[in-house]
Amino acid sequence: xxxxxxxxxxxxxxxxxxxxxxxxxxxxxxxxxxxxxxxxxxxxxxxxxxxxxxxxxxxxxxxxxxxxxxxxxxxxxxxxxxxxxxxxxxxxxxxxxxxxxxxxxxxxxxxxxxxxxxxxxxxxxxxxxxxxxxxxxxxxxxxxxxxxxxxxxxxxxxxxxxxxxxxxxxxxxxxxxxxxxxxxxxxxxxxxxxxxxx
Amino acid sequence: xxxxxxxxxxxxxxxxxxxxxxxxxxxxxxxxxxxxxxxxxxxxxxxxxxxxxxxxxxxxxxxxxxxxxxxxxxxxxxxxxxxxxxxxxxxxxxxxxxxxxxxxxxxxxxxxxxxxxxxxxxxxxxxxxxxxxxxxxxxxxxxxxxxxxxxxxxxxxxxxxxxxxxxxxxxxxxxxxxxxxxxxxxxxxxxxxxxxxx
DNA sequence: TATTACATGTAAGGGGTTACATGATTTA
DNA sequence: TAAATCATGTAACCCCTTACATGTAATA
Numbered sequence: 430x431x432x433x434x435x436x437x438x439x440x441x442x443x444x445x446x447x448x449x450x451x452x453x454x455x456x457x458x459x460x461x462x463x464x465x466x467x468x469x470x471x472x473x474x475x476x477x478x479x480x481x482x483x484x485x486x487x488x489x490x491x492x493x494x495x496x497x498x499x500x501x502x503x504x505x506x507x508x509x510x511x512x513x514x515x516x517x518x519x520x521x522x523x524x525x526x527x528x529x530x531x532x533x534x535x536x537x538x539x540x541x542x543x544x545x546x547x548x549x550x551x552x553x554x555x556x557x558x559x560x561x562x563x564x565x566x567x568x569x570x571x572x573x574x575x576x577x578x579x580x581x582x583x584x585x586x587x588x589x590x591x592x593x594x595x596x597x598x599x600x601x602x603x604x605x606x607x608x609x610x611x612x613x614x615x616x617x618x619x620x621x622x623x624x625x626x627x
Numbered sequence: 628x629x630x631x632x633x634x635x636x637x638x639x640x641x642x643x644x645x646x647x648x649x650x651x652x653x654x655x656x657x658x659x660x661x662x663x664x665x666x667x668x669x670x671x672x673x674x675x676x677x678x679x680x681x682x683x684x685x686x687x688x689x690x691x692x693x694x695x696x697x698x699x700x701x702x703x704x705x706x707x708x709x710x711x712x713x714x715x716x717x718x719x720x721x722x723x724x725x726x727x728x729x730x731x732x733x734x735x736x737x738x739x740x741x742x743x744x745x746x747x748x749x750x751x752x753x754x755x756x757x758x759x760x761x762x763x764x765x766x767x768x769x770x771x772x773x774x775x776x777x778x779x780x781x782x783x784x785x786x787x788x789x790x791x792x793x794x795x796x797x798x799x800x801x802x803x804x805x806x807x808x809x810x811x812x813x814x815x816x817x818x819x820x821x822x823x824x825x
Numbered sequence: 826t827a828t829t830a831c832a833t834g835t836a837a838g839g840g841g842t843t844a845c846a847t848g849a850t851t852t853a
Numbered sequence: 854t855a856a857a858t859c860a861t862g863t864a865a866c867c868c869c870t871t872a873c874a875t876g877t878a879a880t881a
Contacts, residue, residue: 438724441731445833446832447833457724465833467868490877490878492834492875507728515748521716523715524716526633526655530633533639533709539709586723588801588802592797592798597794599790628840645860687859689849690860691861692860
């Protein structure tokens with residue numbers, strides 16, 4: 430049901446399916462992903478439901494655009510969703526599941542590689558958010574304390590990304606320290622007995 | 628594909644579908660969720676594929692248990708999955724989407740309520756993890772530095788939970804401070820003009 | 826001339842949830 | 854005697870992804 434309500438939220442401003450895809454990719458990628466093949470039928474369904482209305486508009490190239498907009502009934506549904514308690518979903522973290530079983534490989538160097546890669550991916554994302562944060566703060570004198578309400582709420586979602594990615598990068602660093610200390614101990618425990626038994 | 632490999636990982640120890648459900652709920656809830664209605668057909672499919680084998684075993688009450696176990700081919704598939712780069716999925720965070728649009732309600736008290744509830748849910752989870760962490764550390768003298776390899780990897784997944792939940796609770800606290808400061812300013816800006824225009 | 830961007834869709838299939846069906850044994 | 858636990862499964866449905874179909878206009 431979440432995609433429905435996200436589309437309602439975005440369609441407080443009129444937009445086509447194609448436009449919405451661009452918004453998902455450019456501005457909401459750290460919150461929700463959606464493909465065009467899911468967006469188009471969802472828009473039709475929401476229009477059938479009376480939560481959206483659409484009109485045809487011509488485009489410069491390609492077929493005519495279908496531009497959707499929220500209706501009063503849609504706005505009511507959106508507000509009801511927003512009044513709900515925060516919708517925390519179940520965890521489904523494949524990367525964490527890999528780590529859970531990674532001792533199967535019986536090779537600490539593989540675990541170290543896992544964290545090196547993980548850290549790279551996370552810190553790329555973190556740096557992108559930090560860059561966005563910096564550009565915003567430089568461009569907008571009201572940032573962050575006196576932002577208009579809509580921007581302030583978006584700013585809070587940005588802070589979430591910075592906090593949780595920051596925490597995860599710190600986790601990687603801590604883990605790498607522990608893994609390397611363990612590797613040292615393994616090496617020491619491995620070499621000495623061999624020498625002794627010779 | 629992740630559930631397949633998680634089941635392979637768990638079935639290095641023999642277990643029935645019913646047992647696996649209990650493991651998901653009790654030990655893997657912060658990593659992955661699965662329902663019995665998904666587990667049973669998946670086990671059959673993995674057996675057809677040659678990654679699992681099963682035998683019938685009688686139970687004290689209810690129908691006979693079907694106990695599954697990984698095969699050498701399954702272990703190969705598991706290891707290949709573990710060698711893959713960490714499988715970070717796309718974000719799909721409904722609660723964050725709610726916050727993104729929450730200015731629609733035009734009521735900072737609603738935003739404050741959102742964070743109060745969010746903080747409750749997160750700190751419940753955090754406290755459960757902290758409690759588990761504490762009990763483990765008290766029960767196991769090898770904790771955490773000299774844990775056996777399998778336990779050490781599970782410990783690292785636990786640290787992830789502590790880091791990211793800790794970061795999120797800090798985010799809630801920071802947000803609540805900012806929201807309350809904003810509410811103060813709103814009140815000040817609201818009351819004075821009214822008095823003036825009278 | 827080939828690729829990219831614009832623009833809308835359908836079809837097939839995978840992954841997951843909710844509800845239903847069945848029935849024995851233990852506990853309250 | 855009713856409820857909870859043990860135990861296995863099927864059916865219908867929803868959400869999402871990948872692949873396919875179609876065509877125009879600008880850009881490299």
